[in-house]
Amino acid sequence: DAGVIQSPRHEVTEMGQEVTLRCKPISGHNSLFWYRQTMMRGLELLIYFNNNVPIDDSGMPEDRFSAKMPNASFSTLKIQPSEPRDSAVYFCAISLSGTGELFFGEGSRLTVL
């Protein structure tokens, strides 16, 4: 899991605040993914990038969510304003090959009060 570093690991914030989650992947990947995990909805793909370009953002729940990948070594997922229903664990994952094997970070646990 050292291949994908996520920060913060835990974040507690109040409704209405802006939240930024960060992902630093190792080099050599071709795709980067943001997933959200909740008890109710399981694992949901929010967005993914190929070669730093957003390809599919159909899983982004609302305009309050945005993601960027300014370079191959860094990606952010921003929620503004945050709401209690955004409480979840957010995972960043990368693929290193063309056959679908993903490497996940440890996740960022977000709690919105």
Add this chain to the structure above:
Amino acid sequence: AQSVAQPEDQVNVAEGNPLTVKCTYSVSGNPYLFWYVQYPNRGLQFLLKYITGDNLVKGSYGFEAEFNKSQTSFHLKKPSALVSDSALYFCAVRTGGGNKLTFGTGTQLKVEL
């Protein structure tokens, strides 16, 4: 639409006994299928994948999975369970290009002494 289903929320097995975690798939064309494991407060870890070839796929930690085209199944198996195998297991299918994966709802495996 490409999807996988995990019919069991939880599987209980005694240590030393064989274990099976079930997964069925619905895809058009040839499926790319995966198993991942998640330990508490960790990211998902890749176990094994089926792309083509031998229907019995061997993976990490002694796990294997059998691809059955006629039954559209991809069950995860291990001949002798360990307490340390207790975790949440996800089946996944590649949907579309770019290594995008859709995950099942997960099966909690509990191995008891």
